[in-house]
Amino acid sequence: MRAAVIDIGTNTFHLIIADLTHGGADILYRTTVPVLLGQGRINENMIIPEAFERGIKTLEEFHRQIIAHDVAIVKATATSAVRSATNGQAFVDKAKETGIDIEIISGDQEAAYIFNGVQATGVIQQTSLVMDIGGGSTEFIIGNEQGIVWKKSYNIGAARLMQAYFHSDPMSESDHHAITTLLDQTLDELKTVCAQYRPAALIGSAGAFESFAALLNNGEEVRAIATMPLDIAGYKALSARLIASTHEERVHMKGLISLRVDMIVIAAILTNYVLEHIPFKTLHLSTYDLKMGILYALKTQYGK
Incomplete structure (x- = not known):
């Protein structure tokens, strides 16, 4: 067929x-x-x-x-x-x-399809939090080898946050703080269920996480593989560089496609927030996602 x-x-x-x-x-x-x-x-x-x-x-x-x-x-x-x-x-x-x-x-349907795609890679070997940063929404799904135990879609996509809060170049501390305040107000349930289920791995679904992986691997294309581990310390150093950078500096970063030159800053802030509030042991990329x-x-x- x-x-x-x-x-x-x-x-x-x-x-x-x-x-x-x-x-x-x-x-x-x-x-x-x-x-x-x-x-x-x-x-x-x-x-x-x-x-x-x-x-x-x-x-x-x-x-x-x-x-x-x-x-x-x-x-x-x-x-x-x-x-x-x-x-x-x-x-x-x-x-x-x-x-x-x-x-x-x-x-909810979007989150379920995302988990289905990530699960097909075989990367889910323990209780994990899947995170998919879209332009309009961001989905979070907790699941294990047996399937989904919790899922939710939030209207905090990178395009929405960029249009609402990204007003300076590089991003100002006040804009960064405004996004963090919004996440504090929005993600209480996520933090509560993560405390309950204690996911050990954060798995980023395609999109921005492919860009993170490429930037961490000297600009090398990562779509040929289904999944790969990302070093958390290396990611944190990269995210700090992205958030502090100007638009022009990001344009010249090898591995960062033009579509994500500005939205990658929002994606880094979102990912940092999750890593700061939930004690994951590992971070992975899944190139399989909704589609x-x-x-x-x-x-x-x-x-x-």
Whole structure:
């Protein structure tokens, strides 16, 4: 069975086409497009016209690839930017004209798919906290080899926080403090359940964590592997450098893609906050995330 998964995120749109079998998912084609659907007015719950148009044009190209690859089943999901936008349904309706039927998934569904993707790497060997920093939301999932024990999606994505709080170059202490105060107000439940379940590992799902890994590995591409350990001390030194850096300095950092040049600062602050409040023993990257979780769910349903 040949399947296509489209992940319509706040920053990027992803397309994966794969053949599904009992043995796994053989990826034939994949692409990522920096659509920036949440540009400009995400905190006003609005997809601006320019972003709306970029999104539709990207889906038109995705549909061409789906036809060219003779795909049998398509699963397209939209997350925070679309589900919170007052014109999100209008975007879904317009996308249908391109041949793409979009399902707007809840934060809970998003978290479950993320865990499914991370679990497929085999990295979850003990009780762990999975963290996925998106543009519109950030998901936290506690789970073990048997599955999920707790999950929650918070509207503290990197694009949202950047638009609301990143007003200086480099980031000012007052902006940094404002974000930390917001996290204090938002993440009490996360800290409580982590004290209860005591996850030993923090696993970062793709996105910013791929950038952290690349920066820690001299700019080397990490997408060819499913998972890798990250040195916590090395990460903390890197995060301090990122938060103190200017935009221009980050532009020249080897391994940092243009999409994340500024949002990586927000991602570092979010990750630091979690590391400071929860005593993890290890830190890992999973390059499998939401889209791979959906793909593996389809494999379970349709693989032969």
